[in-house]
Amino acid sequence: DGGITQSPKYLFRKEGQNVTLSCEQNLNHDAMYWYRQDPGQGLRLIYYSQIVNDFQKGDIAEGYSVSREKKESFPLTVTSAQKNPTAFYLCASRPHSGRTNQPQHFGDGTRLSIL
Amino acid sequence: DQQVKQNSPSLSVQEGRISILNCDYTNSMFDYFLWYKKYPAEGPTFLISISSIKDKNEDGRFTVFLNKSAKHLSLHIVPSQPGDSAVYFCAATSSDNAGNMLTFGGGTRLMVKP
Numbered sequence: 094d095g096g097i098t099q100s101p102k103y104l105f106r107k108e109g110q111n112v113t114l115s116c117e118q119n120l121n122h123d124a125m126y127w128y129r130q131d132p133g134q135g136l137r138l139i140y141y142s143q144i145v146n147d148f149q150k151g152d153i154a155e156g157y158s159v160s161r162e163k164k165e166s167f168p169l170t171v172t173s174a175q176k177n178p179t180a181f182y183l184c185a186s187r188p189h190s191g192r193t194n195q196p197q198h199f200g201d202g203t204r205l206s207i208l
Numbered sequence: 209d210q211q212v213k214q215n216s217p218s219l220s221v222q223e224g225r226i227s228i229l230n231c232d233y234t235n236s237m238f239d240y241f242l243w244y245k246k247y248p249a250e251g252p253t254f255l256i257s258i259s260s261i262k263d264k265n266e267d268g269r270f271t272v273f274l275n276k277s278a279k280h281l282s283l284h285i286v287p288s289q290p291g292d293s294a295v296y297f298c299a300a301t302s303s304d305n306a307g308n309m310l311t312f313g314g315g316t317r318l319m320v321k322p
Contacts, residue, residue, distance in 0.1 A: 097251075102249075124307070124308065133315075134315075135214075135297060135312035135313050135315055138309055143306070143307055149307060151309065185251075194240055195308070196254040199251030200251050201250050201251045202249070202251050
C-alpha cells in the first residue's frame with residue numbers, strides 16, 4: 094500500500110540538541126517537501142527537493158537542514174539554531190516535478206516538543 | 209504579507225445544510241488552487257482543485273468556485289455531514305513555480321452539528 098511515512102509521530106528534544114525527522118515515500122514521487130504548522134496557523138514551507146541530490150530553501154529554512162540522497166527519503170534535521178522548534182512537522186510528495194496540476198500528498202506528521 | 213487568506217477561523221453548520229468556506233488571494237500569478245482537509249494529529253488530505261482556466265469544479269458533494277476578477281475561491285459542501293468536521297486549508301501555486309511550492313491559507317475549522 095503506497096504512501097508517505099513519517100516517524101516518529103511524537104518526538105521530544107532537549108534544548109541544544111539536533112534532532113532528525115524521517116520521511117519515506119514509496120509512491121515513486123519526484124518532489125518532496127517539508128512544512129511546519131503552528132497552532133491556529135497554516136502550513137509554511139521549510140525545504141523542498143525536486144530531484145535526488147538537489148534541494149531548495151523554502152520560506153522558513155533557518156535552523157533546519159535536509160538531504161536527498163535517495164528518491165524515497167527526505168529527512169529533516171532540526172538544529173539547535175532553530176529558536177522555536179516546537180511545532181507539527183509535515184512531509185509531502187508530488188508525482189512529477191515541473192508539472193503544475195498535480196496535488197501534493199502528505200504524511201501524518203511528527204509533533205516535536207522541547208523538554 | 210499573507211498571499212492566501214481564509215478570513216473565517218471557524219464555521220458551524222447543521223447536518224444536511226450547505227457549508228461554504230471562503231478563501232482570498234492577492235498574487236495574480238496564482239493559477240492553480242487546492243483545498244485540503246485536515247483532522248487533528250493527521251496530515252492534510254487533498255480534496256479538490258481548480259485551474260484558473262475554469263470557474264467551477266465539482267466532485268461529489270464538493271464544489272470549488274473560482275472568481276479570478278475578485279481573487280476569491282470558495283468550497284461548497286452539500287449536504288454537510290458530521291464526518292466533514294475538520295480544518296480546511298486552501299492553497300495556491302503558479303505554473304511558473306517550478307517547485308510547485310504551495311502557499312497555504314490559515315485554515316477554517318468546520319463543525320457540522322448532527
